[in-house]
Amino acid sequence: MWVEKYRPAKLSEMVNQADAVSRLSALLKKPQDMPHLLFTGPPGSGKTTMASAVTAEILGQYWRDFSLELNASDERGIDTIRQRIKVFASHTDRRVEVPFRVVLLDEADNMTHDAQTALRRIMEEFSAGTRFILTANYASSIIEPIQSRCAIFRFSRFSKEDVVNHLGSVCRKEKTRYTEGALALVYELSGGDLRQALNQLQAAASIGPVDEQNVKRIFVSAKRGSVKEMVQHAVRGDFQKAREMLAELLFVYGVSETDLLKYINEDASEAKGVDQAELAKVMAEYDYRLIQGAHPEIQLTALLAELGVFGRKAERA
Ligand SMILES: Nc1ncnc2c1ncn2[C@@H]1O[C@H](COP(=O)(O)OP(=O)(O)OP(=O)(O)O)[C@@H](O)[C@H]1O
Ligand SMILES: [Mg+2]
Structure with a gap:
């Protein structure tokens, strides 16, 4: 996977993020004084990449033994977290000189409020020999007491x-x-x-x-999945939402009207409660109109409205 193959491993290899890189480099000069870190920003802006690079920079060749990475796919119950951090932090292996152990809590905003409150205590309990690096989409989704214990770095989307x-x-x-x-x-x-x-x-x-x-x-x-979603909105009667999705598919993603008609047909045939015989007649009508050169957006929007009628009939039945 290219996302892994070309993931920068060092601060010096990062594309842009100049602000974060220079502030972090300053902190890394005296790692013993480093606070906990919180990286916030939208998906794919490089938070996890930066967190791993910082960890590697602090721990060098020992990162494997002295860092613990917990991400959203792991069991996130607070007891599990406490248990794993406790086991990890209580190792007294001091063969090598590393300033502290690093716990990387990726996507910490997926933790409930209660779990975060418990996490705050864990951070205090183990802060002598351990630093935490948290990532989240929004700082506001992390409770205030944790925020105030961290140096916060805001990542923005990469420029064009x-x-x-x-x-x-x-x-x-x-x-x-x-x-x-x-x-x-x-x-x-x-x-x-x-x-x-x-x-x-x-x-x-x-x-x-x-x-x-x-x-x-x-x-x-x-975008194939979006068509299915659009059809579901239409059948459920959320015409406005379906219409917005149609415009996006047509104009932003450039899906052709013939492809759209084909996909809508497939997805509507699977939609619950839709009268298949009626559907077949309606689809044939719109297929014909499009071939005749009718305005695609108007026709497909009308088709979404028809799907809503099917949905209402199914509800009454
Ligand atoms: N500064 C960078 N320079 C070059 N490539 C980068 C940089 N940051 C991230 N990347 C690339 O972008 C990919 C996505 O970055 P990353 O996983 O760190 O994003 P993220 O902010 O953690 O996203 P999410 O919120 O979805 O977890 C990485 O696999 C890497 O290949
Ligand atoms: Mg990430």
Whole structure:
């Protein structure tokens, strides 16, 4: 996976994040004085990457034995956390000179308020020999007493220039052909989330050169699930939401109207309560209108409205 292969391991290799890098480098000069750290920011902005790099910088070759990483996929009950941290922190292995042990709590905002309150006490209990690095999307989702014990670093989305340059350098290392326009498109469609950008880039590269056509194909197939969601909104009667999703699929992701019609047909056929015979007739009608050159957005919007009628009939039945 390119997201792992090209994940920078050192502060000096980070793309941008200059503010965080310079503040962290200053703290790392005297690691014994380092406070706990809290990294906040949107998905794919490099929080976890930075947390691992800081850990590696502090612990050097000993990171494996002196750091504990707990992420959202692990059991997050506070008793489990306490138990694991306790076992980890109470090792008195002092063969090597490391300033402290590091506990990395990734996606700490997934913890309940009560769990965070308990975490705060754990942090106090073990703070002599242990530092915590927490990551979260928003600082506000972390309770105040924890925030106030941490130095907070706010990560922002990567800029277009950073993303396009980084993707270009990955393509060159992978000896993949690409166009600048295609990389700009990957940036637009992934909204500054570098993880998503790298994943989609790799997917596009796996079907051929990274040009705009292949990038669109990848994002369209990634959007297949949105069609299903849109159909569900329509059938449930949330016409406005369905309509917004349609506009996004058509104009942002450039899904063609014929593909959309095909997907809507598949998803509506599976929707509960929809009269299949009626559906077939309606689909045939819209298929015909589109072939005749009717306005695609108007037609597909009307189709969503028809799906709502099916939904209401199913409810009454
Ligand atoms: N500063 C950076 N320079 C170059 N690549 C980076 C940088 N930061 C992150 N990346 C790349 O982006 C990917 C996603 O970053 P990361 O997992 O750190 O994001 P995150 O902020 O933790 O996201 P989430 O909130 O979803 O967990 C990494 O796998 C890495 O390949
Ligand atoms: Mg992360």
